[in-house]
Amino acid sequence: MSDWLVLVLAMAGACAVVVVITLVRQRTASEDEDPSETPDVIEYMTMWIGVIYAIVLGLAIAGVWEARSAAQDHVQAEAQALHEISERVRVYPPEVRDRIRADVDAYVGYVVHTEWRRMADEQQVTERGGELLGRVRADVTDYRPGNDFEAQAYQPLLDQMAAADQARNARADATGVTMPPVVWWGLITGGLITIGMVFALQIRRTGRELVLAGLFSATIAFMLFLIWDFDAPYSRGIAVTAEPFLTMFPGAGG
Numbered sequence: 001m002s003d004w005l006v007l008v009l010a011m012a013g014a015c016a017v018v019v020v021i022t023l024v025r026q027r028t029a030s031e032d033e034d035p036s037e038t039p040d041v042i043e044y045m046t047m048w049i050g051v052i053y054a055i056v057l058g059l060a061i062a063g064v065w066e067a068r069s070a071a072q073d074h075v076q077a078e079a080q081a082l083h084e085i086s087e088r089v090r091v092y093p094p095e096v097r098d099r100i101r102a103d104v105d106a107y108v109g110y111v112v113h114t115e116w117r118r119m120a121d122e123q124q125v126t127e128r129g130g131e132l133l134g135r136v137r138a139d140v141t142d143y144r145p146g147n148d149f150e151a152q153a154y155q156p157l158l159d160q161m162a163a164a165d166q167a168r169n170a171r172a173d174a175t176g177v178t179m180p181p182v183v184w185w186g187l188i189t190g191g192l193i194t195i196g197m198v199f200a201l202q203i204r205r206t207g208r209e210l211v212l213a214g215l216f217s218a219t220i221a222f223m224l225f226l227i228w229d230f231d232a233p234y235s236r237g238i239a240v241t242a243e244p245f246l247t248m249f250p251g252a253g254g
Contacts, residue, residue: 078167
């Protein structure tokens with residue numbers, strides 16, 4: 001099922017629940033019940049519950065968005081470091097240069113075509129990807145420069161190799177979800193309480209109130225969907241892509 005279809009169903013479901021419960025309450029309410037007689041303390045509590053929940057939702061969205069942005073930065077850093085390695089080895093002898101570039105291309109192709117699917121499906125990187133990157137590392141570190149010009153390029157290559165390895169490790173750490181289950185319990189429970197306060201205020205008499213209550217519930221459902229979607233940076237609807245690898249290594253897309 002598409003993530004966007006899940007969003008539409010969740011928002012429609014939230015609106016439907018509010019409308020159905022409100023209509024049921026309207027039919028079962030006693031004739032002498034006056035919706036305008038809501039105690040002031042309930043209105044005050046409802047206001048503060050709404051404000052607090054809005055702050056919590058904002059912090060949660062900011063947290064998962066920051067985690068997604070960081071995951072995208074890890075991919076960009078890894079692709080950039082590997083691209084620098086491929087470019088800087090041009091000062092090496094042709095056989096060494098071609099071997100390093102071939103191993104870099106093999107690693108990038110594996111990440112784009114195989115490891116990325118594993119990250120999306122199982123939220124983890126593969127051992128094979130680590131082995132291919134280790135082969136690149138061995139190519140770079142085991143070569144002994146033959147002259148001063150090659151020696152000047154050797155240390156920057158080691159630095160770029162370390163940057164690529166660090167970015168891969170960071171990408172591996174970012175494949176899972178970022179929100180602990182206890183936070184999800186808090187978000188869902190808070191949403192139910194916040195929507196429940198709508199009924200405490202007895203918003204149930206006019207069509208305008210029904211529309212506003214439904215839109216309010218749909219907005220909460222939309223916010224929770226965004227948090228859920230951003231929570232796993234590599235595996236859901238608005239996911240981090242392998243575009244930096246494809247941009248810097250066009251051959252990897254074939």
